[in-house]
Amino acid sequence: MRLEAEFLCSALTIAECPRWKRAEIALAGRSNVGKSSLLNALARRKNLARISKTPGRTRCLNFFTVGDRLALVDLPGYGYAKMARAEAEKIGRLMEQYLRQGHNLKALVLIVDARRGPQQEEFTLARFLQNRLSRVGNDAHLIVVATKCDKLNRAERGPALRRFEKIGAAPIICSATTGEGIDQLRRQILDVVSPHRTDVPSVTGQATTQASDDS
Ligand code: GDP
Numbered sequence: 001m002r003l004e005a006e007f008l009c010s011a012l013t014i015a016e017c018p019r020w021k022r023a024e025i026a027l028a029g030r031s032n033v034g035k036s037s038l039l040n041a042l043a044r045r046k047n048l049a050r051i052s053k054t055p056g057r058t059r060c061l062n063f064f065t066v067g068d069r070l071a072l073v074d075l076p077g078y079g080y081a082k083m084a085r086a087e088a089e090k091i092g093r094l095m096e097q098y099l100r101q102g103h104n105l106k107a108l109v110l111i112v113d114a115r116r117g118p119q120q121e122e123f124t125l126a127r128f129l130q131n132r133l134s135r136v137g138n139d140a141h142l143i144v145v146a147t148k149c150d151k152l153n154r155a156e157r158g159p160a161l162r163r164f165e166k167i168g169a170a171p172i173i174c175s176a177t178t179g180e181g182i183d184q185l186r187r188q189i190l191d192v193v194s195p196h197r198t199d200v201p202s203v204t205g206q207a208t209t210q211a212s213d214d215s
């Protein structure tokens with residue numbers, strides 16, 4: 001299964017976002033959570049996500065095309081302790097606007113450190129997604145990823161995963177280091193535009209029943 005992503009452009013405002021018919025899947029996570037490593041692992045490219053980290057692009061929405069119908073939107077990393085407050089607020093506003101208004105947004109991949117579990121910021125992002133329906137009349141799926149799972153031993157996994165229960169979607173357990181969960185995440189992302197659809201957890205945590213795809 002391939003996910004061939006190519007960097008297209010960066011947007012510092014909603015007005016700068018591309019206008020197209022592609023389904024968009026956004027990736028969000030706090031700074032240093034492993035979002036770039038995950039994007040590289042998904043695309044099987046070493047340095048694809050480096051673009052999002054170049055000066056000037058770290059506070060942008062960075063758009064990557066995948067095939068003809070899909071785009072990945074790398075949202076700016078949040079929660080960086082050394083970031084100036086004004087800068088953090090700008091990033092927060094841009095993400096909020098995108099999550100509330102992005103008409104093509106079909107899913108949000110919320111990347112969380114498996115050891116830390118979801119915090120206030122992640123609950124807030126999930127809530128923005130829930131609020132979309134009334135604004136754009138278009139629901140978007142929440143895909144939660146518990147990453148860096150290689151740092152958990154077997155005994156730590158259960159308690160760590162229980163910390164995800166409140167966010168309302170069972171996490172995909174991933175590691176960019178070992179490759180665990182990457183195929184599953186790639187499949188869920190590609191399923192958004194696939195004619196063979198699968199059970200995708202909605203933001204409310206209830207799976208939407210669809211035809212399955214075992215490819
Ligand atoms: P970003 O700021 O969210 O884009 O995070 P990066 O992808 O740059 O990763 C931040 C740090 O975490 C780097 O030192 C990575 O090598 C490390 N890292 C990323 N993913 C994993 C993982 O799955 N397991 C482990 N052990 N380390 C990881």
